[in-house]
Amino acid sequence: MIKVAFYDAKAYDRPSFEHYGALHDMQFRFLETKLNEDTAEFARGCDAVCVFVNDNVNREVIDRLYELGVKLIALRSAGYNNVDVRAAFGKIHVVHVPAYSPYAVAEHAIALLLTSVRRIHKAYNRTREFNFSLNGLTGFDLHGKTAGVIGTGRIGRIFIDICRGFGMNVIAYDSFPAKDSGIEYVSLDELFERSDVISLHCPLTDGTRHMINAEAIGKMKKGVVILNTSRGGLIDAEALLEGIKARKIGAACLDVYEEEADIFFEDRSGHILNDDLLSRLISMPNVIVTSHQAFLTEEALNNIAETTVRNIVSCFENDGVCDNELCYRCGNIERCKKERKEKCF
Numbered sequence: 001m002i003k004v005a006f007y008d009a010k011a012y013d014r015p016s017f018e019h020y021g022a023l024h025d026m027q028f029r030f031l032e033t034k035l036n037e038d039t040a041e042f043a044r045g046c047d048a049v050c051v052f053v054n055d056n057v058n059r060e061v062i063d064r065l066y067e068l069g070v071k072l073i074a075l076r077s078a079g080y081n082n083v084d085v086r087a088a089f090g091k092i093h094v095v096h097v098p099a100y101s102p103y104a105v106a107e108h109a110i111a112l113l114l115t116s117v118r119r120i121h122k123a124y125n126r127t128r129e130f131n132f133s134l135n136g137l138t139g140f141d142l143h144g145k146t147a148g149v150i151g152t153g154r155i156g157r158i159f160i161d162i163c164r165g166f167g168m169n170v171i172a173y174d175s176f177p178a179k180d181s182g183i184e185y186v187s188l189d190e191l192f193e194r195s196d197v198i199s200l201h202c203p204l205t206d207g208t209r210h211m212i213n214a215e216a217i218g219k220m221k222k223g224v225v226i227l228n229t230s231r232g233g234l235i236d237a238e239a240l241l242e243g244i245k246a247r248k249i250g251a252a253c254l255d256v257y258e259e260e261a262d263i264f265f266e267d268r269s270g271h272i273l274n275d276d277l278l279s280r281l282i283s284m285p286n287v288i289v290t291s292h293q294a295f296l297t298e299e300a301l302n303n304i305a306e307t308t309v310r311n312i313v314s315c316f317e318n319d320g321v322c323d324n325e326l327c328y329r330c331g332n333i334e335r336c337k338k339e340r341k342e343k344c345f
């Protein structure tokens, strides 16, 4: 039996993981706490840990897990910026779920966009109080507007298709443009200058952190709508707030926030929020915040559980090779053994 310590467990995680785990004689220890230096100990006796986006899998945590005999870190997410894959190399294998439903995330980005530009969130609150006034609800047509998409991978490409369905013009920036895709790639500066709507779909790396900062916002059109369903750290939230206060930014829709780790996914109503910046952003009439919800569809949860369980099984069975293994050398044909269909180390 493979034993897995499942950190940051939520009620919606359990049914699908229990279902797929039972098919493979896998036992989950569901823990509500997040993984960090203090909670690594809870994995004692387990072969693997299963973690999500706000578990902090830094070098110290990895060393502690290694001492405890944990052999695998199984991310149940696509992004892995919260795991120090360099520190894990040679000690603990790391796997992730590269795609579970890119539609879920792209559709959520569109839901935020439509809600914002047609003021649906305001209309919903008004009609519940029998306020049928339309004052202040004037939106704008998406048709004919320009969407600037940063990151044209799985999610970005679906977002582009939906935008085209609305009759929007689409321009994009990607450090690795997709060949023969029919996508009009432009420089980042040109994207900032031409876009009415900017949507972020690239990973968070040292190179992309705060790519939306005061300088970038300075180049944007007045009234631009910024969507972030990728990672909070892509945006300098202080600069975003300044851009909103200066009436430069028309609206911001945020499913992610740089300092979300101790806030999102929990019921904080009735508590004083110790994050003035987030409080201020939420108080703005043209800001919509959802708490890292873009992935949350039935289809995505099912795919996440199925792939995570398959990843774990493949790491412990036969030769231990798993297509979804990650290391800091991945993508480097010369250095990563995975390119030769072997384990990363």
Ligand code: NAI
Residues within 6 Å of the ligand: 078, 079, 098, 099, 102, 105, 150, 151, 152, 153, 154, 155, 156, 173, 174, 175, 176, 177, 201, 202, 203, 204, 207, 208, 229, 230, 231, 255, 256, 292, 293, 294, 295, 296
């Ligand atoms: P992907 O790997 O298919 O695509 C990422 C794209 O970004 C690639 O085309 C890549 O070339 C591009 N890219 C890399 N570095 C770049 C840079 N410096 N500038 C511009 N483009 C760059 O990833 P996928 O599946 O489309 O996911 C995108 C992001 O969405 C993930 O990194 C993750 O952070 C986020 N995400 C958020 C979820 C949520 O619930 N809010 C759920 C799933 C993913």
